[in-house]
Amino acid sequence: MKSIVFTGGGSAGHVTPNLALIARLKDQGWSVDYVGSADGIERKITEEAGIRFHPISSGKLRRYFDLQNFKDPFKVIKGVGDAYRIIRKLKPNAVFSKGGFVSVPVVFAAWMNRVPVLIHESDMTPGLANKLSFPFASKVCVTFPETVRQFSGDKAECTGLPIRDEMLRGSAAKGLSLCDFHKQKPVLFVMGGSLGSRVINGAVRGGLERLLEQFQIVHLCGKGNLDPSLSAVRGYCQFEYVTTELPDLLAMADVVVSRSGSTSIFEFLYMRKPMLLVPLSKNASRGDQILNAESFRSQGYCEVLEEERMTADILAEQVSRLYERRGEYVERMKGHSNQDSITSILGLIGQVAGTK
Structure with missing residues (x-):
């Protein structure tokens, strides 16, 4: 063998x-x-x-x-x-x-x-x-x-990049059920990488009231980063990390906020999810995520928000604008050669x- x-x-x-x-x-x-x-x-x-x-x-x-x-x-x-x-x-x-x-x-x-x-x-x-x-x-x-x-x-x-076949087999209905969401309001998927992101977590939670006016939010916040005080907030569902549930959660998502690690952003591209990318700064990395994000922005697949500029208000504004123009991003993604x-x-x- x-x-x-x-x-x-x-x-x-x-x-x-x-x-x-x-x-x-x-x-x-x-x-x-x-x-x-x-x-x-x-x-x-x-x-x-x-x-x-x-x-x-x-x-x-x-x-x-x-x-x-x-x-x-x-x-x-x-x-x-x-x-x-x-x-x-x-x-x-x-x-x-x-x-x-x-x-x-x-x-x-x-x-x-x-x-x-x-x-x-x-x-x-x-x-x-x-x-x-x-x-x-x-x-x-x-x-x-x-x-x-x-x-x-x-x-x-x-x-x-090899993408798992099951990423395209996710069920939006299962995702909605898992988060106790409904179909009447769009879904924002937030992920700061498998280890979480203090900057993204803080901006999302700081602007939660404003974001929830427009979106239901599923938030992958990283190990040890759950906020128990928000567990009862309607329309906000937080996980430390997910594995088998990820295709279902992404299937129901309308737009995405994420770090710009290569694996994640190619999965979003594969699933045609408009994205707002927040790359790790050069202070915390070799700058690879910045280059990844710029490559995707130049191809019209995403918007980029530098973490140095990240505030709750700026995040909410850019996510709202991304959602309004989501059709443009999806069309450009359709032209990508998989x-x-x-x-x-x-x-x-x-x-x-x-x-x-």
């Missing part, structure tokens, strides 16, 4: 594209295992999906000073040893990495075991983990055409794994 090991973690965006590939590979008879950090979000997501999970030690790759920087290299070294033993035991035909700090030890361990590696970069500019993994990869899959030239040689190929990313990536997996 053909076998493959997946890795990637730290945020849902480093995990959910893998699920799209895993579903197809299982249908084709592949044996699939997942390697990730013991306490990362990837463990919860993959185990809920019924995928065999193998935890390893991991340390975060930081670009800034932190005392943990002195401890984490030892965790990474231990993680390489953990991953080496797992891969040596499983003997996969290939390893597929979606990035995130946990992926580096796995990629290096695969190279040590002479197992071919494919990596996928979602954002326009490569993350640190993928930069470190690049020398050990046989192929690099990228989402944006502009990203190909960020990698030297001929390893990089623009495949697009590249069959899953087929393209599966072809490369078969190629490097020696199965074609």
